[in-house]
Each structure stands twice: as C-alpha cells, then as structure tokens.
Amino acid sequence: MFENLSDKLNKAVKTLKGQGRISDINIAATIKEVRRALMDADVNYKVAKDVTDRVREKAIDRKVMIAVEPGQLFVKIIQEELTELMGGQAQSANLKGSPAIVLIAGLQGSGKTTFSGKFANYLKKQGRQILLVACDIYRPAAITQLQVLGEQIGVEVYAEPESKNAVDIARNAIAFAKSKGKNIVIIDTAGRLAVDEVMMKEVEDIKKAVTPSEILFVVDSMTGQDAVNTAKTFNERLDFDGVVLTKLDGDARGGAALSIKTVVNKPIKFISTGEKMEALDVFYPDRMASRILG
C-alpha cells in the first residue's frame, strides 16, 4: 500500500535519521522533499503545502535541532501530521435507530455493492440482524450481484426486480425489515460512471424518504484527485457522514487517503482491501501514517 510514497518519504528523512545534529538547511531540504513526495502521490497541492508548513512549525517549536535524536523526532512530527491529515481518531458508523438505516452511495464500479456485502458480513459477526437492499433499478446484474453476496454471507437481500422506483423500494424494504425484526438496513444505491443529475437526485430522494443514520460514500482510491473531486460533489448534495476507500490492495498512490478529510471535512471510516468479504477494515489514521512511514 502506497509503496512509492513510503519509499520517497523514507528517503527524504533518511539523511536526518542517523544524524546527531541537524541544521536549518537539512530541515528545509527534507521538508521540500516531503512535500514533493506527497505531491507525487497525488496529494492536493494546498494540502501538501499546509501539512509541510505545520511540520516546519512543529520542528521549530520542539527545538528539533537541539534534540538528542533529531531525525527520530522529525519523523515523529511527520507521523503526527499525517495522522491529523487523515482525521486523527478512528470513527465508527452511527447505527442508531430501529432499524438503523445505512445508505451507500458512490459512482458505478467504486465498490459499493462489494462494500455493502462486506459491511453486512462485518455487522452480522457482531450479532446484528441485517437486511441488504438492492436499490439499483437500472442494472438487473447489480441486484443479482447483491443476492449472490447475500447468499454467500447468509444475509437476507430485499429486491423488487420489476420496480422502477428506487424510493419506493427503499421505503418498502424498511417496512419489511421492521416486520422481520432486523436491526440494520443497508441500502445499496445505483451508481453511474460519472456524476450525473438523475443519479444524484435519486439518491437525495432516497435520503429524504428514509432519513438514514449513516450515509457512507464509497470511492475507489486508485482514482486519486478524481476521488477527492467526486467526494466533494457527493458531499455537497448528500452531506454524507463518512468515506469508504476501496481497492487499497491495488497500487493507489495515496492522494485520496491523504486529501479527502481536509477537502470535504468528513472522515474515512472504512477501507476495503480486496474482493473477498473479509477484506474490510476500520480506518485508523495513526496506523496508516505509521505504515506510510514504514
């Protein structure tokens, strides 16, 4: 994960690490390299600049130059800043309500349906009764995909293959969930290949009709700054609660993970690292920062 960024950051701080004393010049050069490493990883320019400015300020505040192990202290400062950049604390989904309603939104191919299955599987293991809802009225294959996943993990799936109204399906699904004593309803919505008004309006209408306690925006981490821009657009329309970053098992450069929190001010809550139902993790910013710094 983020190998290139890790390599570059490690290279940037390597010269400082072994040294007993460091100078202003060492620090300025390292900060410049750190900024370049972040930008090469497709981190938004402003985000990269802000974070390295804060690293510099902290280095001055903590008197890095006269520290016993200046290199180590400097790396610690970068780690703290990367952690903050990604949201600081891990944040869980809000599952209030009976049943709690979770709305999953995002572009087609981002990994929404796969995540819906994984999230259902994850919650089922905590002893919850889950209902998965197929709200894609455009692609019959999407309904089948969710049904296959549901069968695989032993979670019931609600679908109305003949219906052409996603809002009705969502409403009916909730009534069905209540009648069956389910605790959590996960609604998988339709996506498009690009942001499109019909899709946005539909997911907005579903939100209004079912008032979810949690709206998760799913985005493919491989799409870098596009992921951040798509997040911005969805957030303006949906005011979602958290981000799910998918395909972190691929060769994503890291830009989406590092920029999204600052740009949309919503936390990354889960990360998806494969196609298997178990490949889901709660997102811990500090662990990710440690991993990036190797």
Ligand code: GDP
């Ligand atoms: P949707 O259109 O948003 O519902 O996207 P899907 O859930 O159908 O996912 C699109 C493709 O990406 C499928 O082939 C999934 O198996 C794959 N996929 C989803 N999440 C991940 C992930 O975390 N890692 C990898 N490698 N593939 C994923």
